[in-house]
Amino acid sequence: xxxxxxxxxxxxxxxxxxxxxxxxxxxxxxxxxxxxxxxxxxxxxxxxxxxxxxxxxxxxxxxxxxxxxxxxxxxxxxxxxxxxxxxxxxxxxxxxxxxxxxxxxxxxxxxxxxxxxxxxxxxxxxxxxxxxxxxxxxxxxxxxxxxxxxxxxxxxxxxxxxxxxxxxxxxxxxxxxxxxxxxxxxxxxxxxxxxxxxxxxxxxxxxxxxxxxxxxxxxxxxxxxxxxxxxxxxxxxxxxxxxxxxxxxxxxxxxxxxxxxxxxxxxxxxxxxxxxxxx
Numbered sequence: 001x002x003x004x005x006x007x008x009x010x011x012x013x014x015x016x017x018x019x020x021x022x023x024x025x026x027x028x029x030x031x032x033x034x035x036x037x038x039x040x041x042x043x044x045x046x047x048x049x050x051x052x053x054x055x056x057x058x059x060x061x062x063x064x065x066x067x068x069x070x071x072x073x074x075x076x077x078x079x080x081x082x083x084x085x086x087x088x089x090x091x092x093x094x095x096x097x098x099x100x101x102x103x104x105x106x107x108x109x110x111x112x113x114x115x116x117x118x119x120x121x122x123x124x125x126x127x128x129x130x131x132x133x134x135x136x137x138x139x140x141x142x143x144x145x146x147x148x149x150x151x152x153x154x155x156x157x158x159x160x161x162x163x164x165x166x167x168x169x170x171x172x173x174x175x176x177x178x179x180x181x182x183x184x185x186x187x188x189x190x191x192x193x194x195x196x197x198x199x200x201x202x203x204x205x206x207x208x209x210x211x212x213x214x215x216x217x218x219x220x221x222x223x224x225x226x227x228x229x230x231x232x233x234x235x236x237x238x239x240x241x242x243x244x245x246x247x248x249x250x251x252x253x254x255x256x257x258x259x260x261x262x263x264x265x266x267x268x269x270x271x272x273x274x275x276x277x278x279x
Contacts, residue, residue: 004274020243114145147198197239
């Protein structure tokens with residue numbers, strides 16, 4: 001069995017959106033429910049934490065030295081040095097009932113972000129694309145949007161709505177970013193939990209964090225076949241990203257929310273960040 005190792009002990013209620021920043025050889029992630037951003041220098045001991053005023057679900061690099069955040073009610077820029085958040089565009093939130101969840105940057109640099117109901121009510125969310133300073137609805141009636149990624153070699157958008165237990169493969173027109181019909185690449189068996197965050201690995205395949213699945217699973221990007229699994233000593237695995245000096249280090253976030261007292265005693269590192277060296 002391939003086992004991920006504890007990298008950063010933390011107590012995130014809902015750790016998500018783990019990000020590798022090669023500019024400073026650090027990982028960043030968020031605690032959505034804790035309204036916090038975390039940073040850890042890979043190979044170091046120090047972890048920094050920033051407190052925000054609103055739920056933050058996604059952090060991505062911008063073109064320069066800062067970051068863009070998906071937050072409840074808006075996309076925003078964020079400066080690490082000052083902890084200043086500046087709104088970019090509003091996102092409908094229905095008087096606080098809707099928040100952002102997962103998202104990502106497409107090959108053209110457009111920011112896609114999904115929304116969901118605070119109580120995860122089915123079909124209340126959307127998938128948006130922020131392009132040309134406007135917010136475009138790409139998918140409606142989404143439940144828990146997760147794991148949106150693109151392969152540089154294939155003209156597809158890979159997207160997860162966790163409620164469906166599917167990894168879906170969409171065609172989209174590059175000129176308009178309008179999503180087309182999809183096919184189901186993977187139907188996740190219930191014994192593997194539910195798909196959450198996702199990234200493209202150095203092998204070109206889909207590496208997926210499985211909520212309730214105790215690990216990160218590697219699925220063939222062409223056939224949907226299960227290729228590998230990295231075990232994580234926490235039930236709720238939420239997101240993953242490759243990084244490190246040679247892009248062979250897998251960083252993994254987890255969550256505490258939804259676990260009962262006995263589970264928390266059995267898996268005390270839930271809410272922490274784990275690491276696995278691929279090569």
